[in-house]
Amino acid sequence: MxxxxxxxxxxxxxxxxxxxxxxxxxxAMEGDTLMVAMLAAxxxxxxxxxxxGNRAGFCLMGACQDCWVWTESGHRLRxxxxxxxxxxxxxxxxxxxxxxNHG
Amino acid sequence: xxxxxVIIVGAGPAGVRAAETVAAAGLTPIVIDEGRRAGGQIYxxxxxxxxxxxxxxxxxxxxxxxxVHDGFDALGDSIDYRAETLVWNIADGxxxxxxxxxxxxxxxxxxxxCTGATDRLMPMAGWDLPGTYSLGGSQVALKAQAVSIGxxxxxxxxxxxxxLVASQYIKAGARVAAVLDTSSFTARITALPDLLALPSVxxxxxxxxxxxxxxxxxxxxxxxxxAIQGDAKTGVTGVTVRLGNGEERHxxxxxxxxxxxxxxxxxxxxxxxxIFAFDDLTRQYLPVRDGDGRADAPIPLYLxxxxxxxxxxxxxxxxxxxxxxxxxxxLGLPVDKGAMIMLRREVGRYGRFARGLAKAFPWPHxxxxxxxxxxxxxxxxxxxxxxxxxxxxxxxxxxxxRAKAFSRIGMGRCQGRYCGHAAAEVIAAHGDxxxxxxxxxxGQAPVKPLPIAIGEPE
Amino acid sequence: MTNxxxxxxxxxxxxxxxxxxAAFFLRHAHGKSVTLIxxxxxxxxxxxxxxxxxxxxxxxxHQLHLANRSLEIWRKANKLLGSDVEYLQxxxxxxxxxxxxxxxxxMEEYAADARQNGLDLEILxxxxxxxxFPFFGTDVVAGSYSALDGHANxxxxxxxxxxxxxxxxxxxxxxxxxxxVTKAGTDFIATAKDGRVFKAxxxxxxxxxWAGELSAQFGEPVKLTARSPTMxxxxxxxxxxxxxxxxxxxxxxxxxxxxxxxxxxxxxxGSTRGPAVAETYRSFVKPQNTLTQLQQLRRLAPALARLxxxxxxxxxxxxxxxxxxxxxxxxxxxxxxxAFGFSGSGFQIGPGVGQTMAELIATGATGIxxxxxxxxxxxxxx
Numbered sequence: 001m002x003x004x005x006x007x008x009x010x011x012x013x014x015x016x017x018x019x020x021x022x023x024x025x026x027x028a029m030e031g032d033t034l035m036v037a038m039l040a041a042x043x044x045x046x047x048x049x050x051x052x053g054n055r056a057g058f059c060l061m062g063a064c065q066d067c068w069v070w071t072e073s074g075h076r077l078r079x080x081x082x083x084x085x086x087x088x089x090x091x092x093x094x095x096x097x098x099x100x101n102h103g
Numbered sequence: 104x105x106x107x108x109v110i111i112v113g114a115g116p117a118g119v120r121a122a123e124t125v126a127a128a129g130l131t132p133i134v135i136d137e138g139r140r141a142g143g144q145i146y147x148x149x150x151x152x153x154x155x156x157x158x159x160x161x162x163x164x165x166x167x168x169x170x171v172h173d174g175f176d177a178l179g180d181s182i183d184y185r186a187e188t189l190v191w192n193i194a195d196g197x198x199x200x201x202x203x204x205x206x207x208x209x210x211x212x213x214x215x216x217c218t219g220a221t222d223r224l225m226p227m228a229g230w231d232l233p234g235t236y237s238l239g240g241s242q243v244a245l246k247a248q249a250v251s252i253g254x255x256x257x258x259x260x261x262x263x264x265x266x267l268v269a270s271q272y273i274k275a276g277a278r279v280a281a282v283l284d285t286s287s288f289t290a291r292i293t294a295l296p297d298l299l300a301l302p303s304v305x306x307x308x309x310x311x312x313x314x315x316x317x318x319x320x321x322x323x324x325x326x327x328x329x330a331i332q333g334d335a336k337t338g339v340t341g342v343t344v345r346l347g348n349g350e351e352r353h354x355x356x357x358x359x360x361x362x363x364x365x366x367x368x369x370x371x372x373x374x375x376x377x378i379f380a381f382d383d384l385t386r387q388y389l390p391v392r393d394g395d396g397r398a399d400a401p402i403p404l405y406l407x408x409x410x411x412x413x414x415x416x417x418x419x420x421x422x423x424x425x426x427x428x429x430x431x432x433x434l435g436l437p438v439d440k441g442a443m444i445m446l447r448r449e450v451g452r453y454g455r456f457a458r459g460l461a462k463a464f465p466w467p468h469x470x471x472x473x474x475x476x477x478x479x480x481x482x483x484x485x486x487x488x489x490x491x492x493x494x495x496x497x498x499x500x501x502x503x504x505r506a507k508a509f510s511r512i513g514m515g516r517c518q519g520r521y522c523g524h525a526a527a528e529v530i531a532a533h534g535d536x537x538x539x540x541x542x543x544x545x546g547q548a549p550v551k552p553l554p555i556a557i558g559e560p561e
Numbered sequence: 562m563t564n565x566x567x568x569x570x571x572x573x574x575x576x577x578x579x580x581x582x583a584a585f586f587l588r589h590a591h592g593k594s595v596t597l598i599x600x601x602x603x604x605x606x607x608x609x610x611x612x613x614x615x616x617x618x619x620x621x622x623h624q625l626h627l628a629n630r631s632l633e634i635w636r637k638a639n640k641l642l643g644s645d646v647e648y649l650q651x652x653x654x655x656x657x658x659x660x661x662x663x664x665x666x667x668m669e670e671y672a673a674d675a676r677q678n679g680l681d682l683e684i685l686x687x688x689x690x691x692x693x694f695p696f697f698g699t700d701v702v703a704g705s706y707s708a709l710d711g712h713a714n715x716x717x718x719x720x721x722x723x724x725x726x727x728x729x730x731x732x733x734x735x736x737x738x739x740x741x742v743t744k745a746g747t748d749f750i751a752t753a754k755d756g757r758v759f760k761a762x763x764x765x766x767x768x769x770x771w772a773g774e775l776s777a778q779f780g781e782p783v784k785l786t787a788r789s790p791t792m793x794x795x796x797x798x799x800x801x802x803x804x805x806x807x808x809x810x811x812x813x814x815x816x817x818x819x820x821x822x823x824x825x826x827x828x829x830x831g832s833t834r835g836p837a838v839a840e841t842y843r844s845f846v847k848p849q850n851t852l853t854q855l856q857q858l859r860r861l862a863p864a865l866a867r868l869x870x871x872x873x874x875x876x877x878x879x880x881x882x883x884x885x886x887x888x889x890x891x892x893x894x895x896x897x898x899x900a901f902g903f904s905g906s907g908f909q910i911g912p913g914v915g916q917t918m919a920e921l922i923a924t925g926a927t928g929i930x931x932x933x934x935x936x937x938x939x940x941x942x943x
Contacts, residue, residue: 005233005234005252005253005338005357005358006244006248006250006251006252006253007250007251007253007254007277008249008250009245009249009250009251009275009276009277010155010159010249010275010276011149011153011154011155011248011249012249014152014153030152031149031150031151031152031153031248032248033247033248036244036248036250040250043233043337043338044233044336044337044338045233048231048335048485049797049824049825050484050485050797050824051231051335051485052335052336053231053232053233053335053336054233054335054336054337054338055231055233056233056234056338057236057240058235058236058237058240058482058521059221059222059236059237059239059240059521060236060237060239060240060241060243060244060247061144061221061239061240061243062137062551063221063368063517063520063521063551064221064237064240064482064483064516064517064520064521065483065515065516065517065551065552065796065871066482066483066516066517068516068552068796068869074864074867075867076796076867076868076869078552081137083139083150094798094799095798095799096799097799097800097801098801099798099799099801099864100695100696100801100802100862100864100865101695101696101801101864191848192848192851194845194846194847194848195847195848195849197848199848206852208848208849497644497724498720498724499724505602508609508716509716509717509720514872515871516796516871518871518872547872547873547874548846548848548851548872548873549870549871549872549873552796552869552870552871553851553869553870554866554868554869555795555855555858555859555865555866555867555868555869555870556855556859556866556867557852557855558852558855558856559859559866
């Protein structure tokens with residue numbers, strides 16, 4: 001899904017930053033949360049652990065814990081409470097079973 | 104002797120006013136806030152580089168929001184403010200904090216919990232689809248990030264926030280597909296006497312309804328949610344509800360904001376070993392406190408704002424002040440007793456109004472009994488309504504914590520915040536006993552995920 | 562005199578894993594009528610809140626016969642009980658740190674003895690260890706691997722045994738606190754706080770941390786110390802770590818262990834235990850113990866430091882001074898049996914304990930050597 005889920009309604013003249021989602025460089029804006037940066041560019045944040053479906057967050061206030069994503073380096077971020085920073089690199093899929101083996 | 108240490112958790116309207124009150128008495132309270140900036144959720148501030156004026160962000164509450172923000176900013180060094188800091192546990196006379204990898208255990212002489220509220224949710228088919236958001240979350244998207252949660256949004260649920268957020272979306276230029284309220288218009292008439300406790304707030308509410316209708320957005324009351332349709336991978340495509348006359352209505356949408364009023368964040372009160380009692384009107388367990396916010400706990404503990412009981416932001420300011428005065432008084436410091444009397448009266452008025460809201464926008468508990476077995480009840484663990492019913496049938500579990508142990512309901516990352524109330528209703532309905540007997544999910548630390556890296560050098 | 566009286570062949574006080582499995586085997590294998598009494602809810606304390614290790618290695622060599630017997634039950638538990646207890650034969654590895662490399666020799670010695678007693682262990686060091694289990698930290702120098710050990714879900718196990726016993730005709734009474742128990746003639750008479758009376762010619766006390774007050778009523782006071790394990794669980798992450806892992810060390814603080822369940826969550830246990838008061842029926846995790854546990858975990862498996870824990874819990878366990886249970890017949894009273902005080906190590910052997918006690922009660926003998934567990938080692942009564 002190339003279309004973004006979230007629709008920007010105002011504050012559209014902020015400086016651009018770029019993040020990488022699944023290896024694709026995506027434009028976002030300074031002041032975006034990681035969640036907004038991801039969902040302004042795409043439809044979902046992550047795979048569900050227990051179903052075939054995807055998730056796109058729920059509460060946006062750090063309570064539901066639905067929006068935890070993996071970074072490219074294997075770390076975890078709660079997308080709604082993390083400020084997007086230029087150069088951030090995240091994935092929307094679950095890592096492979098070798099995730100604990102890299103130090 | 105060192106000055107008594109007062110810790111305030113939360114920096115929304117209650118926390119800010121409590122901090123102000125404690126600072127005014129010459130103490131330096133520690134204010135611990137999960138947010139990046141004070142304001143809480145309802146008066147949440149936008150990032151520094153955003154430019155929208157207060158009126159755009161907070162509507163009729165702009166002045167109050169600004170007053171809370173200004174009040175906080177004026178405190179400067181007279182408080183010890185810890186932003187982006189989680190209180191993950193309260194135990195052994197200490198508040199246990201985490202901020203990034205840094206952790207601390209802070210002892211206290213008085214603790215004022217102003218933990219705020221989150222949306223109260225009733226599950227429905229499809230609420231786990233991408234594009235379904237909590238009502239409060241949809242408001243945060245707009246207020247704090249200037250985005251709409253979708254290009255065509257259905258607002259579904261009940262409560263004053265439903266109308267407020269829908270009208271804010273319309274005003275901001277978002278496309279709102281429909282506003283669908285589960286409570287009936289007649290319930291509002293019944294609640295009028297209590298709602299008249301705050302005529303101006305009541306009037307604001309009526310104006311919101313008018314604004315939604317004037318924008319040509321369908322506004323239906325007395326609906327029963329049927330399903331959110333969509334694709335598990337790509338998300339929401341529409342919402343179906345049933346009207347009072349049995350007719351089904353479908354609305355195309357790529358996003359749903361749902362919420363049934365709010366529920367207090369009581370996990371920290373629970374960990375601090377507060378006593379809880381069942382509230383018949385709102386059908387939930389609430390921490391017990393006296394009129395000033397004093398809780399029944401081993402170490403002086405005060406509860407204020409929506410984190411104790413949902414009475415709204417205005418009440419939160421008053422109850423934050425009142426709890427702080429009660430704490431100061433219990434610490435043996437001089438306090439203005441006249442101010443306490445005034446504040447008690449004010450909080451009482453909000454209490455009456457909140458009673459009216461609970462009657463006007465009732466928690467649709469009977470929906471729980473009607474949920475289909477394949478409906479996801481716990482979004483975190485993907486536990487279905489049927490899983491819980493079967494667990495009860497097989498194991499005899501007749502209480503939420505026991506059902507949790509056997510079915511994983513409420514065992515996920517959110518710790519039952521979003522399924523706990525509905526789970527209790529499902530359990531009570533299936534077991535055919537009062538929901539009070541279904542109990543409540545006991546709070547377990549950490550109240551939010553705690554990094555295993557905690558305590559590691561940065 | 563209108564209090565209801567329940568009669569049965571065997572009365573069991575204590576609905577943990579020991580009592581529940583004993584009730585099950587008394588019905589299943591011996592056809593005895595059984596009444597199981599639990600003061601709280603079945604399996605809610607030590608049996609339901611422990612780590613869930615189905616681990617034989619590390620147990621005293623003399624206990625392995627019992628542990629092997631129990632393993633056979635775990636392997637067929639789902640079928641036997643008609644209920645999934647999430648038993649996973651995932652392997653178990655016990656490791657030691659560089660600082661305590663003297664433990665490698667101990668591991669080898671233990672492995673040699675264990676092989677004589679039906680437990681096959683493979684000692685792994687250096688690159689062999691690292692190649693097979695690349696998630697270990699650099700402090701880990703050796704591991705003793707048992708392919709046939711694993712883990713199960715403690716929340717489900719004891720209740721599954723109790724329900725299966727019930728299906729076979731056992732009577733189970735929860736929320737029933739026995740205030741007084743005595744023997745009059747050939748019958749034991751247990752009186753509940755609410756006045757209900759339970760009678761049986763055989764009494765089995767499996768009341769964990771609460772057992773001391775009951776054994777004392779038969780002239781066999783024992784010292785039981787109530788403690789609370791420090792338990793945590795992570796968010797679900799892709800299944801990647803098969804074996805349950807534990808550390809071999811003389812220091813309690815270093816004794817961290819973890820296992821990943823099939824759904825993906827990683828359960829953590831060990832390190833410092835907290836105090837508990839059995840009478841309160843509730844215990845709390847000390848936050849400092851959680852922090853210490855996480856610190857120890859990072860040393861054991863550094864990559865886990867990227868994850869979060871989402872919940873902590875504990876329960877009330879009964880510890881004996883020598884860490885061995887009291888198991889077998891009373892020294893003072895005929896028809897009275899004990900199985901309690903498993904000192905934080907009862908989960909794996911639980912079903913075996915139930916089967917053994919049932920056998921002992923029903924037939925008067927068992928092939929399992931119980932000489933190390935005699936109550937007389939504390940009471941001195943012969």
